[in-house]
Amino acid sequence: MIRFGLRLALAGGREALTRLLVIAAAVAIGSGLLLTTLAGVNATNAQLTRYASMYPNASTGDADPLWWSTRQDYFHGEQIVRIDVAATGSTAPTPVGIPSIPGPGEYYASPAFRELLAAHPADQLGDRYPGRDLGTVGPAALTSPDTLLVIAGGSPDQVAELPAAKQVTSVGDAPALPETAVNLILGVIAGGLLFPVLIFIGTATRLSAARREQRFAAMRLVGATPRQIAIVAAVEAAAAAVAGTAVGFGLFYAFRDPLAGIPFTGMPFFPSDMSLGVLDTLLVALGVPAGAAVAAQISLRRVRISPLGVTRRVTPRAPRAYRLIPMVLGVAVLVFALGYRPESSDGQTAIFLPGLLLIMAGLIFAGPWLTMVGARIMARYANRPATLIAARRLADNPKAGFRAISGIMLALFVTSVAVGVITTIVANRGPAPTGSTDAGTVTTVFDEERASVPDTLFAELRAITGVRSATAIRENPVVTNSGEVGVIACTDLPSAYGRCGDGASVIEVPYGLSRWRESASPATVWPAASLTLDELQRLPVGAMVVGTDGSAAAVERTRTVLEVAFPTFWVGPNVPGDFESDFADTLRAWEQLANVIIIASLALGGCSLAVSVIGGLTERRRPFSLLRLSGAPVRVLRRVVALESAVPMLAVAAVAIGMGLLAAHLFLRAQMGYTLIAPEPRFYVIVVVGLAACLGVIASTLPLLERITGPETARSE
């Protein structure tokens, strides 16, 4: 029977071959995307692992220890990772990615960093990294081809004095990643993208099901048993899926390099990181054909194939309102979190994660009920025949109507939550606006006590074009109500950062001369400190603040001068935008990923819908063609098809985005006290473009409508 099934699939004439090719093409696209997703997850994991390996834990062993200190520097808002190393003996381990341990005054640099060094004046960057360039850091040590990394050598005494210095006896053993967070992130990706891919593959195997079922009825007439029919159906579906999966692997490897170059996570992947494990390969190579065979079996259960023909089983039972319960419960959990917020992050995860998962599962579970209610309302008020037919079809089998768009719903929900949360956080904690005082304020906080700052440094800083002020801030000896950690003389306070309270000669200020989450302002009035000017002069210097005009050259020259003067920093001199842009860049990377998921899931949703449309048309080709013969304009039939697909898709998009933003708002209120800020127009543009692409895919099936409902259909069937 298996051989017979294969023969039917491969040598069953032009129609059978066309069907096989179409299903195989659809499965190829689906499995190609599935492989890309799995490889993308692996590549993200590799990026995270390499990033973690830049911050190794101290270790002991037989080898001579290697002193290791990882520090952060910045250039034009980009983070530079600087690793200082010093061997304590000949058996000290060599860091991954370089051939040997650099000695004092030597360094290795990543390719992206070398390009940066070559492209900018030394007084803006190169002077911070004096010494001999030994060569390039290899990909094994880099999170991405764009990573800015310097591995600099020093003497053991020098490196041991650096902040966060530790001794390691082995390298490359990445510390364990925070599993919950990584699993959550990867779960979101998987949920957002894999679901639509799987739905698409499942739907693709239903192509031309009606025709196939008629053939099965003919086989039953000549004596085939239901079991034999089931085997033939499974073999046919699996054969197409095997061919499609093979092509999918080919597509994946053909497009892997260009795909790796797309900064899905904010930075490109190395093509070799977009790899597939044995499990991934087996999962797709065996899982997709097996899944297709199972899908064929399930589809056969929906029809009764007797020797006299194919009959649809009775209209499926209408979904009931209890399907809303999980979604409502999920929202209730998030509302509960508004009033009850556990202290520990584990406790918070224990509330938010189930809440979000309940809503996600609830949306899928409630989808058919929502589709049915919407379709019934549409049918009740429909005056146009197209609306009536479309609404009745959806109301008749809302599960089938919803199936093709369920992936879109999940993806849009996930991405709406992500984009809502990210937009709000970035708006509340994003980098200072260009041209503001904050954007040009370079601060360096000392990790070791300094009695004073040499006057020559002030002179050098003030000589830089664009520098407006240079201020040393001393450590506040008392913990005050205001919580400000620094003190300065009123006469030293640049006017751009505020003024002193009445009668004050010494004031309490933060190290950056502006409070956390507040902008620097001349109107700020700083409280008086209970110190005399003499007492102030005896206090150690805690930080230096240099006000510039915000130009990149002024900021980078200032940074270079400060780093040369104070080379043992842990975090390099920075403007608020550096930290914030680090944070915001990470968030934006996730936002970027969310956008990719939106586009991909909508395109896939469009393909799934197109397959459903084709299936629906094939099932109704005779009544539709006879309607056309009776004078129904083709545009009415086109409208039926468009309404059947577009209305639920648009409704689902609206519900998913609405629920996503609601969940984001509840999360932000409960977790951070923020009120949701509506996503930027870009988000809506991407959604609209994605939906338009989806509608475009559906529209591409419309010529088929005209073709299969022509007069010859009525004549030949």
Add this chain to the structure above:
Amino acid sequence: MDRDDRRPTGRPAERGAAVSVVIEARDVEFSFGQTPALRGASVAVEAGEILAVMGPSGSGKSTLLHCLAGILVPDSGEILFDGARVHAMVETERSSLRRDRFGFVFQFGQLVPELTAVENVALPLLLSGVRRKQALHKAYDWFARLGLDGLEQRRSGELSGGQAQRVALARGLVAEPQVLFADEPTGALDSLTGEQVMDLLVSAAREQGTTVILVTHEARIAAYADREVMVRDGRVNAPDRIAS
């Protein structure tokens, strides 16, 4: 062969009275690719007349019906309806003619499966822009007339063949068309059910004064007509018989 005993009274155009041709084919030729289907077919049908078009399989009778209904455009020759040159009309004009002036009953599979029976009947009215409430109201009337009471909310899959065909008949006549084209309307039914459908078709058409062009290869069904023509090799033979 006359079936006057079956014919309800009130036939609008008795022989001998002044009659007018409502639809006519003149020297129509039509080919499917290289295969000729009609080779100079001519036929004229009077207002209120029931004409049976008979012929063996492949003779061209359905093609003739499709040409008369404006579904197919003849390669040559003319189709005239109420004096209008159907063969010269563009597709949209022919579609609106079929929608507003013609009705159709086919052999099977013409009901939209998702719609209820009453919605299927109301469909031509909805397509012509009649408001839903009015359309459904008018459709409901037909259920009593055709003995379909209680089946209004059923789907096509829940109707027997005879019931589905009666629903299709109601749909063909609900918009009170001038001409009803019936292509093997009983072809998928047993003889008893077929006769029931034909009784209803004929009486409803007579009641409305609708002209019926009935394609069939069954003499038993053709006997319901006022007149029969025979199509052979793409030509319409001289009338075999005119009802008296």
